[in-house]
Amino acid sequence: MSSPTSTPTLGGPPAVGQPALYRGAARAEVARRLQAVLDLSDPYPVVNAARELAAGALERALADVVAGRLLHEPTGRRIPLQELPARTIAALTRTHHLDADQSDALGFALRCAFAWPGVVGTPDAPYALKSVLPAGFAPIATVEQIAASQATAGPDGLNTSYMISQMKGGMSADFGIGCPLMCAYCYRREGATVDGYLGSWEPTGFLEPEDVVARLLSHPWFTAHHTPIGLHMSTSEAFLPKLWPRTWRALKLLDELGLTNRVSCITKYTLSDEQIDCLESLVHVDLDVNVCYAAMPESIEPPNRGRRLRFLRRILHSQKINVLAYYRPIAEGLNTTDAHLRHVWQTFRDADARTVVLGGLKFADDHVHSFMSYGLPLPAGSFTPGKKLLTAGTEARIMAAFDEVYADVAPDWRPAVLKRSSCGRAVERGSHIPDYNGHYDQPTTNCRLRCPAAQHEVCASAQPPDEETVRHLLARIGRPDARVDITGTTTVVHASLSPFERTFLRQNLLFPVHTARQAAELVAGRITR
Amino acid sequence: MTTAARPTPKRIFLPLAESPLLSHHGDEDVDLAVLLATTADPEPATVRALLSITALPAADRIARALDERTDLPLTSLALLVAHRPDAKQATGALRGRLFPDSTSPGACHRFARTMATLVHQPASVDDAYLDSERFRASAAAADPAVLEQLLAPILDGGTLTGPAQTGLLALVDARAGRVPTAPLDLAGATALDRDRHKQVRAALLARREQTIRDLADHTAGLTLAAELWFDSLTATADTPAQASQALALAENAANSLASAEDPACAWPAVRRRWQHVTAAASAGEAQPGGWEQAWQAAEFTDEGARWDDTQRALVAGYDLLANHVRSTWGSPDTPPTPDHYWAADPTGRALLHLVADHLTGHQTHSPLPHYTDQLLIAFARGLAKNRHDKIPADLHLHGLIAAIKAARSKAALLARPVPADLGIVVPMRAEAHRLTATHCDDALTVKVAQLGWLLQACPDAHADLLLVDESTDGASARAARAIDVDHPQIRVTVAQRPDDTSAKGGAVIWGLTELAGAGRTILAYTDLDLTYPLEQLGLHVAALDEPGVGAVIGSRRRPDSHGYYPPSGPTPATWLYQRAVQDLLQLGATDPQAGFKAFPATALRTALPLTADHSLAFDSDLLAAVARSGHTVAEVGVAALHQYVEGHRSTPHDYDTMLNGVHRQALRHGLDPDTRRTPTWDRICQAGSLAAAAAEPTTTTMLKAPALR
DSSP states (O other), rough: OSSSSHHHHHHSSSOSSSSSTTTSHHHHHHHHHHHTTBTTTHHHHHHHHHHHHOOOOHHHHHHHHHTTTTTTTSSOOHHHHHHHGIIIIHHHHHHHOOHHHHHHHHHHHHTTSOOOSSSSEEETEEEOOOESSSOOOOSOOOHHHHHHHTTTOOOOOEEEOOOOOETTEEEEEOSSSSOOOTTTOOOOOOOTTOOOTTTOOOOOOOOOHHHHHHHHHHHTOOTTTTOOOOEETTOOOTTTTTHHHHHHHHHHHHHHHHHHHHHEEEESOOHHHHHHHHHOSSSSSSEEEEEEOOOOTTTTOOHHHHHHHHHHHHHHHHHSOEEEEEEEOTTTTTSSSSSHHHEEEEEEHHHOOOEEEEEEEEOHHHHHHHHHTTTOOOOOOTTTTOOSSOOOHHHHHHHHHHHHHHHTTTTGSOOOEEESSHHHHHHHHTSOOOTOOOGSSSSSHHSSSSHHHHHHHHHTTTOOOOOHHHHHHHHEEEEOOOEEEEEESSSSEESSOOOOHHHHHHHTTTSSSHHHHHHHHHHHHHOOO | OOSOOOOOOOOOOOOGGGGGGHHHHHHHHHHHHHEEEEEEOOOOOHHHHHHHHOOHHHHHHHHHHHTTTOOOOOHHHHHHHHHHTTTTHHHHHHHHHOSSSSSTTOOOOHHHHHHHHHHHOOGGHEEEEESSSHHHHHHHSSHHHHHHTHHHHTTTTTTHHHHHEEEEEHHHHHHHHOOOOHHHHHHHHHHHHHHHHHHHHHHHTTTTTHHHHHHTTTTTTHHHHHHHHHHHHHHHOSSSHHHHHHHHHHHHHHHHHTTOOOOOOHHHHHHHHHHHHHHHHHHHSSSOOOOOHHHHHHHOOOOOOOOHHHHHHHHHHHHHHHHOOOOHHHOTHHHTHIIIIIIHHHHHHHHHHHHHHTTOOOOOOOOOTTHHHHHHHHHHHHHHHHHHOOGGGHHHHHHHHHEEEEEHHHHHHHHSSOEEEEEEEEESSOGGGGGGOSSSSOOHHHHHHHHHHHHHHTTTTEEEEEEOOSSSOOOSHHHHSSSOOOOOOOOEEEOOOOTTTTSHHHHHHHHHHHHHHOSSEEEEEEEESSSSSSGHHHHHHHHHSOOOOOEEEEEEESTBBSSOTTTTTTTTHHHHHHHHHHHHHHOOOOOOTTSSSEEEHHHHHHHHHGOOOSSSTHHHHHHHHHHTTTTTEEEEEBBBBOOOOOTTTTOOHHHHHHHHHHHHHHHHTTTTTTSSOHHHHHHHHHHSSSHHHHHHHOOOOOOOOOOOO
């Protein structure tokens, strides 16, 4: 990838000086021709080729990209496409005094330096279903078949037939169902026939990584470089020895495809130094590892604590991997004594945690049945209607314990503490994009713990989407004609969106999306605040 | 990998109040609200949210936008009119809905505004208008169906505030006598009545928790009787005067209990419940020690998690029983048995009763309303597994599960609106050895103690215990008569009725007939051994209280049963026998031969004349007779105090002989082999015996799929 950058010949018109990079009908053809010379190991020849189609300040900006290798981080990793506007384009726009059209043309040219596999997205229309599929790519099912399968997802969003599911954490790519860790609170259980807590829920019959990646690329809800991906996020544990080869192979495949999507692995397990080295070798994929620890009693959460915490300490020292300390699940009565709270913060402090996400236990009514069956203590409030297993009072005690444990650390050097995983992932990566779930629409609820000022700025500066993008996305969820109001507050879709459709739209737009009723409640809350 | 520490980056953190997220979007939010008011689907939730914005000028702009719409549904119209009485177009539209005939006398905007206000802003209703003839005329003229739809939020169970109650009352009164009664009027009257009760009882209900806590100080923490007493007090208070009287009783209840004074209450149902409270106080005084210490110790797990209040009594009970076994079990050469530990031994029995009492309600906490017995049994087993306790023969589990069953039994008996009047037959044949006390209590003493504990909570309940010795030597009867048992609520009678032709059935049938004749309303029978604890008879009684039930079997084979069978369950021959009984007599019971059953006297009076079998198979004959006389046969799971020993059969039954008896019963009860198939019975006959049929490999007949064309 560090080989000398050369300039391929595009051949034929459009000629220099023509507005080929600017918004217009010619873009599709320009994109096709620039993409034809793309080498994932060295994207700069594409930028040089684009320079041939530019002039003046735009050409000089593209030249800076090549000279400064501005598509890469100093570590050699690719800068994710989603972060380019903040990390590269904005600075070049300022430096070269680009106007809006020029800045947009610069963005288009740089998008051509990224791969666009799958059924969605081209540099000129990143959110639209492709009209022509990439050569050699055959989706494993039609868009209609996959959409029909998506409609069968359960109330929790899990699509057990296609195994790619839209979740709040992202598109969950699940290879199969099964986990032997025996956490009593696991919300992914198999009814009366198999019982995860009793250790009989071994992961078996899992899909091959090639199949999973093919399913992802064929899915009309998956957007290259934009959709956050969760590996084994809903049905198993990515780093189990039995699953690690599949996890690693899938990451390699995504990386080899040149995808810069965010990928999350949530774990209560551990990896060896060699396995961490593997993760550090990824160039394109934007990985985060989320290590759960909340001092939950081992009778409820059996995975070995000591081993997990040693892993957390080791991986937090990695220069390349984004790591979140997941302080969850927190459940009133189970792990909320003052001693529990102090212990967890001290543990995170000892491990040098940078970004911490708090989370309450998801506790459904059927969990009462399973906890009782296992002879385990129930969280306080299990029988309270509308139960909340992480109350405001406990949250305040958690933050008081934080202040106590970090008392001798200057405030600016203490970890960030977020309420939402998506916020934590944005903060850990340096606050370059707004929260991808748009939680900043209710800041008094979601942004009140310890979110850095830089992230507040980024979220406050989030721009409403253009109508064309929204239309492309609505077409992908089968609602091409839904009425839409794009405002500075939110994107209102006048349709009965499912929570998963809404999540899909938000994660692509990086902007709030609401139905009319939700929007009314939102503004009522904000205006009367 | 790199091992050097990656430092926490410096980040600036500001107070939320300084966040740009809070400082922008103000005008955009208002514009969006107005846009939604203009164009969004005007469903009530959206309109309600928009109208909750009161800041000006946003609120005015929103109201104007909504008022200009012509597509608001009734509820949204009412919301708008209630919040913005100046919304002229909406008020006119609401008037139009209420008075389809606009020329009708009484059709007016003010009535429309008042009805909308009554539902959504009741404090703003004008009382003077409600009292006017104009209002009454409008109330009579308005479309009652539209009014009912409009007022649904206050008619359908919502709490009426004072002004809403006044308005609704005015509306109902205005319509009464002027127009035919409509569903609106009935719903209005119901809502007003419901609200009146709520108001009358509000002060009393506010005193509930304190009163029960005060009473618990005198009942060793037991609270079920106090809760039931308080509920009866609340139900009785129907007028303000009665409520005041009830409140005075509640405030003085703890003093009355402490000083053993009669609280001078005129209401019989409440007086009866007070007796139960005093009984709980007596029971609390007589309890062995240890509960409070166990309760305190059961607050947290070893890992610092707090037990939920619904679980804590189970954990305390588990610890008490486990510690008892640990401290008393002597030699591994003398295998302990659950019946010895938790029935015959007075100390163990008292401990089981202590645990069961507190499971019914300790400081208002009880697991019983929250969990089924099947789940409670699973919890006990799970707890034992997590604790890694090595207790001989899982004795503590047998005890705890028996205590759970006993607790539910006692709670059910206590909750009945009328006292139980029980008659229990215990057949005997050559069982004098069970009636001899050696190291522990004899079987009769145990049964009286078990029954006494159950009835103790209800001093107005009584039981006749009739022991029937059918052996010719009369040894069992003599042994029973030699035992001195005395209980104020239990009368023990020993009868000698030699009968060589009977095998249990004759004694039971005769005993049931005698007790029914003596006027007992609930009849039961059980064996003299200690397998079936009489503490659990309340489970049967509760099941009998269900409409149409003519017999209740204390089953050993339901998912919520425990103790009789090994973990693998009954043998194949046992299940085959049960299926044959089902075939022949069409009885769906899992355990027709269980020796613990109960019946209402009314059902027995018609069923007993239909029975003829006095053999060991008499149970199914009696059950079939009950079913034949039009009653349902129900089952409850019991916890047997029985020590299963591999390969050991407690009674040498001849199941083939019994099954032949069942076949004869079936023919007598109307089985026609030509019209009803009995495949299990046929299979046993073909195999030659029950044992041979059970030993046959089972086969599955596969239906052939139709050939493809």
